[in-house]
Amino acid sequence: MEIEIINTGSELLLGRVLNTHQQFLCSQLANLGMVVTRQVAISDTGPAIQNAVREALGRAELIIVTGGLGPTSDDITRDLIAELLGKKLRVDAEALSRIEQFFAQRNRRMPETTKVQALVPEGSIVLQNAHGTAPGLVIELDPNPFGSAGKRAVLVMLPGPPRELRPMFSKQVIPLLGKYFPKLTAFVCRTLKTTGIGESYVEEKIAGPLKHLTDGRIELGYCARVGEVDVRLVAHGADGECCVAEAEKIISGLIGAHIFGRDDDVLEEVVVRQLIAAKKTLAIAESCTGGFICHRITNVPGASEVFLNGMVTYSNESKQRLVGVHSETLAQFGAVSEATAREMAEGARLRSNADYAIAVTGIAGPGGGSTEKPVGTVFIALAGAEKTVTQQHLLQYDRETFKFVTSQLALDLLRRTLPLHR
Amino acid sequence: MEIEIINTGSELLLGRVLNTHQQFLCSQLANLGMVVTRQVAISDTGPAIQNAVREALGRAELIIVTGGLGPTSDDITRDLIAELLGKKLRVDAEALSRIEQFFAQRNRRMPETTKVQALVPEGSIVLQNAHGTAPGLVIELDPNPFGSAGKRAVLVMLPGPPRELRPMFSKQVIPLLGKYFPKLTAFVCRTLKTTGIGESYVEEKIAGPLKHLTDGRIELGYCARVGEVDVRLVAHGADGECCVAEAEKIISGLIGAHIFGRDDDVLEEVVVRQLIAAKKTLAIAESCTGGFICHRITNVPGASEVFLNGMVTYSNESKQRLVGVHSETLAQFGAVSEATAREMAEGARLRSNADYAIAVTGIAGPGGGSTEKPVGTVFIALAGAEKTVTQQHLLQYDRETFKFVTSQLALDLLRRTLPLHR
Numbered sequence A, B: 001m002e003i004e005i006i007n008t009g010s011e012l013l014l015g016r017v018l019n020t021h022q023q024f025l026c027s028q029l030a031n032l033g034m035v036v037t038r039q040v041a042i043s044d045t046g047p048a049i050q051n052a053v054r055e056a057l058g059r060a061e062l063i064i065v066t067g068g069l070g071p072t073s074d075d076i077t078r079d080l081i082a083e084l085l086g087k088k089l090r091v092d093a094e095a096l097s098r099i100e101q102f103f104a105q106r107n108r109r110m111p112e113t114t115k116v117q118a119l120v121p122e123g124s125i126v127l128q129n130a131h132g133t134a135p136g137l138v139i140e141l142d143p144n145p146f147g148s149a150g151k152r153a154v155l156v157m158l159p160g161p162p163r164e165l166r167p168m169f170s171k172q173v174i175p176l177l178g179k180y181f182p183k184l185t186a187f188v189c190r191t192l193k194t195t196g197i198g199e200s201y202v203e204e205k206i207a208g209p210l211k212h213l214t215d216g217r218i219e220l221g222y223c224a225r226v227g228e229v230d231v232r233l234v235a236h237g238a239d240g241e242c243c244v245a246e247a248e249k250i251i252s253g254l255i256g257a258h259i260f261g262r263d264d265d266v267l268e269e270v271v272v273r274q275l276i277a278a279k280k281t282l283a284i285a286e287s288c289t290g291g292f293i294c295h296r297i298t299n300v301p302g303a304s305e306v307f308l309n310g311m312v313t314y315s316n317e318s319k320q321r322l323v324g325v326h327s328e329t330l331a332q333f334g335a336v337s338e339a340t341a342r343e344m345a346e347g348a349r350l351r352s353n354a355d356y357a358i359a360v361t362g363i364a365g366p367g368g369g370s371t372e373k374p375v376g377t378v379f380i381a382l383a384g385a386e387k388t389v390t391q392q393h394l395l396q397y398d399r400e401t402f403k404f405v406t407s408q409l410a411l412d413l414l415r416r417t418l419p420l421h422r
Helices: A018-032 A046-059 A077-085 A093-105 A112-118 A161-178 A200-207 A241-256 A265-277 A290-296 A316-325 A325-334 A338-352 A399-417 B020-031 B046-059 B077-085 B092-107 B110-117 B162-180 B199-206 B240-258 B267-278 B292-298 B316-323 B327-333 B336-352 B399-417
Strands: A004-010 A038-042 A060-064 A089-091 A119-121 A125-127 A137-142 A153-158 A188-192 A219-225 A228-236 A259-263 A284-287 A307-315 A354-362 A378-381 A389-392 B003-008 B039-042 B062-066 B090-092 B120-123 B126-127 B137-142 B153-158 B188-196 B218-225 B229-238 B259-262 B282-286 B307-311 B356-362 B375-381 B390-392
Touching: A004 A018, A004 A046, A004 A316, A004 B090, A018 A060, A018 A161, A018 A188, A038 A046, A046 A060, A046 A077, A046 A153, A077 A089, A077 A119, A077 A153, A089 A093, A089 A378, A089 B356, A093 A112, A112 B199, A119 A137, A125 A161, A137 A161, A153 A161, A200 A219, A200 A228, A200 A241, A228 A241, A241 A259, A259 A265, A265 A399, A284 A290, A284 A338, A290 A307, A290 A399, A290 B292, A307 A316, A307 A338, A307 B316, A316 A325, A316 A338, A316 B307, A325 A338, A338 A378, A338 A389, A354 A399, A378 A399, A378 B375, A389 A399, B003 B020, B003 B046, B020 B062, B020 B188, B039 B046, B046 B062, B046 B077, B046 B090, B062 B162, B077 B090, B077 B120, B077 B137, B077 B153, B090 B092, B090 B259, B090 B316, B092 B110, B110 B120, B120 B137, B126 B162, B137 B162, B153 B162, B188 B240, B199 B218, B199 B229, B199 B240, B218 B240, B229 B240, B240 B259, B259 B267, B267 B292, B267 B399, B282 B292, B282 B336, B292 B307, B292 B399, B307 B316, B307 B336, B316 B327, B316 B336, B327 B336, B336 B356, B336 B375, B336 B390, B356 B399, B375 B399, B390 B399
Parallel strands: A004 A038, A004 A060, A060 A153, A284 A307, A284 A354, B003 B039, B003 B062, B062 B153, B282 B307, B282 B356
Antiparallel strands: A038 B039, A089 A119, A125 A137, A137 A153, A188 A228, A188 A259, A219 A228, A307 B307, A354 A378, A378 A389, B090 B120, B126 B137, B137 B153, B188 B229, B188 B259, B218 B229, B356 B375, B375 B390
């Protein structure tokens, strides 16, 4: 089955933005066993959009078009596709009322142009937009006017903003695809999420012991990002679930301590779940990560149950005032030192009356390094009721990656300290 | 002039990786006045690659193909394109000797398969690879066998790894493009970055007054993200700079207060630059944004010059202890109130001995809302030496978007308060 994605938007071809839709849609579809065969990006101009859609309809059974459904004059996808297919546009009453509500709830006047978003080609299924004003559209073409005789095609149009497109695709399009294409291959895909271990080392550890399964029954893949390596297990056919479960058991036996979750788990969620289950509270004192650890923890709904407060002690004065680092410690060992990290964690824990406190202090760069303490030097401390554990690392990355990897190590230290919770 | 990019690689269509080549190549070419007209991603299979190259040659004068030049069995781009063009492969002596050196320098044995990378289609210009083993290739097709009669095309093949592709493109391909296409159109692209104003409203304000320029002399485009709208001005020809400058002046006159920067500016950088220029210091007290405002500020290199400390006062107790909110205020007005935001900002400013302090308190959701204060309610305060300004908003988004939009409003409030710095 041929599946094509068409991304419209001059900002893509000018290189102003990364095409995150491609990765999102391709991976979502691959998880359903539907592999995209071609992706095209074109600018917001009439001939380009119509040619691309016509060509895709000539080849594919499923075509997903992104962008160009908004209210401004360069949002022309809806009109052009309706014209290409010879379909009239009608006002969708529910879409219009949702657009009006959207502005009313925000106490904002609705510009007249906004209403064009409620126009839909006749015969389309309207996907209401829970996070914006432009609805998505699904048109079943049976027969497909540009395809081989008698063949059907499904054309899906999605709004460009990722926060509108993603939930619309997951919640509305995927169920429709199940209806249009019911004979999807039976397909099991599991991702084991690891941290604190490199990609080659993961492979070295697990590839041999999995050989009897990877010789035909499962596909094994790796995806390495900074601070995380995903191990992906894919199996087709009736015993797919069984094979994947067997592989997962073997991998857990070999590198289990590094596995923090599965599929869409993220480390901060795992840690918050562990804290909630253990009924423990957390305080955070950050220097070089500048609030990023607090940000990750507070991204998790329900974090307020366990997270009490954070202190972003960027200046030396604030390290003393907010978490009680001694001026002698700063004078003798410096702000970036094991002793300072330890006092930050212990001070944050005691003053916040928390069960645990994480502290980090380091040199994010690009400036501030020395021969003794080069850019990338970082100290992490975790204070609990019984003891304080510290770590030293050298993380030579750009500033934002440095913050991420430091936060990852700090959160993983807490994860390994807390009782498991699945 | 039509320019097309073809990205090969099954990992793209499985959604395992983001296509960063597209953005890199498109923005590099746009800076030269060469706007890419189409980008296609296809998997590493013979028919897909040959079809895509044949089609692109039927339309474009410049085609850039990425990926598939390496040593493994799925690296087949070189062979397939040579076959399509009816060109024999020959061993390039310099490429071979560089590959041998590459392994010798690393004290690694050279696998036999590696040598295939030294095979090049006859008549190609070989681009030596300073960071890997696969050379890039440039083939001038004059005439282009798949194009309109007599027309020429240039086909560029680049290796897939970004750290090999990027310097090869910048250092070797760009000079060649100047030779092949000497009459590049003079091209000006400017993006004005706005916040605090919706996309439709921007268009309503500026489209009319720019009509004399958009009728042929400049292209006007919009790119809306949550909390930000980019206005993009593109002009070709000798008077391009002039037209764009005129349009920018008109737009500044109409919505200037909302414009925080140009091109690659980000709001937190603008604010840090303003603070440094004004020699003013900043403290931050965050509740609902959970450290995200501190994170954004500390992403800016040099932030430590002006940012003193942040307090993430998630619990009520910490609002009292860390920034001195009165228990009566919490009891009478609640943690999410104008009075609390004001006391947080004033307390943070005084205790940190800072010139300015930002404070935010609100309900990020999904839980915690009430009829009186629904999810999305947020209060922002900015305390300075002379006065404290407060704002109330209702921001009904998912949790992470809520944090972003709140941080955007808070940073923009500070930006508008500080003296301009460009």
